[in-house]
Amino acid sequence: MANYSFQLNGRAVTVDSWDPAQPLLYVLRNTLGLHGPKFGCGLAQCGACTVLLDGKAVRSCVTPVRQAARRAVTTLEGLGTPEKPDPIQAAFIAEQAAQCGYCTNGMVMAAKSLLNQTPHPTLDQVKQGLAGNLCRCGTHTRILSAVMRVAKA
């Protein structure tokens, strides 16, 4: 079984995997116990599994664990907690921008990635930035308000 070492939410971790093609999502959820990223489609179509790899949003359901080696992985849990949320998480909470919340991980992480690259996007840029993330409950307008809250700050 091969070992893979990477930075996870600011600390060094080493994990075993019997399959170098195992998606990072399963390693994060089952080996490392981080349940922020969710399985939605396994096809990179919905965004529920989004994590940051070196600060950029990737779909962990199709990212082999070997690709994370020696890189920095950030999950939703790495951004903040209910007590000390990241500004994006705080904005989502303030706007109550969730219903079932299953897509929320992807929304927050995609927004984080967008704001890392474009700190003050326009509403249209945010819409384009989240175009690859699906929400089924129809919470779009609140999610946009939450991201714009940070974009304007």
Place this chain on the structure above:
Amino acid sequence: MATIASISRRDLLQKGSGLIVSFALGGAFARPVAAQTGVAADLGKPLDPRQVDSFLMFHSDGSMTIYTSKVDVGTGLRIAVRQMAAEELGMPVERIAFVEGDTALTPDHGGTGGSTGIPRGGVEIRQAAATARQALLELASNRLGRPASELTLVNGEARPTAGGPGVGIGALIGGRRLSLAVDAQAPLRDPRSYALVGKPLPRPDVPGKCTGQHVYLQDFSVAGMLHGRVVRPPALGASLQSVDESSIRGIPDVRVVRIGNFLAVVAPDEWAAVRAARELKATWSEWQGLPGSNDMERQLRAAAVAREETLVDRGDPARAMPLAAKQLSASYYWPFQSHGSLGPSCAIADVRADGATVWSASQGSHGLRSVLARTFGIPQEKLRVIYMDGAGSYGTNGTDDVAADALLISKTVGRPVRVQWMRADEHGWDPKGPPQLLDLRAGIDSEGRILAWETQMWLPVAVPGTRPLVAADAAGITQPRGQNAGQISQNADPPYAAANLRVVTHWLKEVPLRLSNLRAPGKIANVFAVESFTDEIASAAGVDALAFRVRGLSDPRALDVLKRAAEMIGWQARPSPNPQPVEGNRLVGRGLAYVRYKQAENYVAMAMEVAVDRATGEVRVERVTCAHDCGLVINPDSLRNQIEGNILQTLSRALHEEVKFDRSQVTSVDWASYPILRFPEAPKVEVALLDHPSLPPLGAGEASAAPVAAALANAIFDATGVRLRTVPFIAERVKAMLARLDSTRP
């Protein structure tokens, strides 16, 4: 990783049959410490919904736990019901814990559906709280030596209304039972004194959902659990002929489970199970029992009818119709649609010799328990179903089926088993929202007044019995073959004055795919037809769509919502289509629609502004306004969230969604082949809540979905002159209709 704490009957009895709850004032919401546990289904707590103790348990630390079979599927019930109970009991909401959908702990006062969470669930718990309030005041009267009439409940204690020291609710009753029947006559607080109901209190689950701390069913695990995946056949009715287990030899610790045509794999490692299910070589028989989804409209019209039902019969439309100045007729069609849950359905089952536990995101734990118990021969009292949050379900998605998968595998391998469906399982195998076909006819006078109206509908009939479970069918287990998609024939009559009116349903024996309730069952399609056709009449008479509706309505609440939605969008009175629609390469217009949900509940009016790209046929919704009257508003922010969700989700259904299938299987099995609304399409949404504090509260999970498709179709007609009568309004369809319209213009 979530862990389960073990709690025994003895623990509960020692602690006065209340779960121990810890809470921090001003901090996190009270949470039951040990809500989720193992097999024993009798934990000594009353479950009879006629008893106050079944719903409410008071703890000695001054906290309380609410027990309910109504679950919060992202709808805000968790805060709204707390507000309703807290208001009656003068108790801070933070001191209230909430246990949902656990067959061993919660009374069965119905599953979660049909917008009953508040008007049934919340109202029943409110009445239990009002009953408890009277009892607590009596107890306090003895303790304080003052008449109960001089006491009130405030901030978790009973105290004299005039002031002075009080006594905490925990000290009065904590840890003991009230042993009282719910009193339907127990007085409720005067709405004018409400301190909590009507306030936009934040939902307790949102911070956890935004930080990865909220434990979903999909995140939950139990000791010794295996991961299972089911290998579905490439055709719905195919038989399993052979399995080549050597095809997955390289994948560690996988076990194949085969029961008749039920084929699954289990492994300690989830990825191993996923890969094994994907790579396991199996041969299946040919099966082509489906008719294919092309031409469903014609198929419905030709399908065998189980019975005819006349739903409304007023006057004599057949006689009045020929006397009308003008007659109109049109057919409307709504396709099969999927719940399209963002997270595929999941369940954990732990079947042991002495009983079984199933963790499920089902909207009806008790209903699921009885289906699973009967199907798999487990005594109902030995089977416990525990609700946990999953991805939004909007009705019955694959959740019951995946529970059956997990239970069957766990029973076979003797270990707890977690099954999460893959994307193609959910899209391919969830029971679907039904296809609906409506023929409408109307006769109008020279001013456009409706003299006669006739609706004919072709809908799948409800067949008694529960829906067959996929796993049980595959495993050859005999089970009922019920069919039910909910109350799908409502709102097929116009709400406007019509002296001669007839609504007939041709109930069809069967349709090609399994059905279930999908948000606002049937009503979205029926209102799409009725409110689109209303606009067709108004347009034919050259009357403004708002003025036409106002003229046909007399209920002031109906008129209020219509006028409000129109005012919010800046409605300019004129007939449709828009005489000046051209803005560059776009055609712009506005439309509206109105519904009184189920002709008995919420009043909703909705207006929209749209732009249609003339070159591509692409529809862009720019703005939506909605005026919503559901009686008493419990939590306005949660309510708005539901309404916004109804609007966006139904726009998605109207613009994009249609389940497709060939002769063998569903072919729209992912987000590419079953697209839904994306962020660039999200309109600006404005919602006005028309609060009526003195009226009962109605549910809001469905009503505002009903007028969406009609308002959209009416706005598209206003912009383009094209009348869309078939869902979805995909760009190719709109483009083709624009071209046809152009070719018929002189």
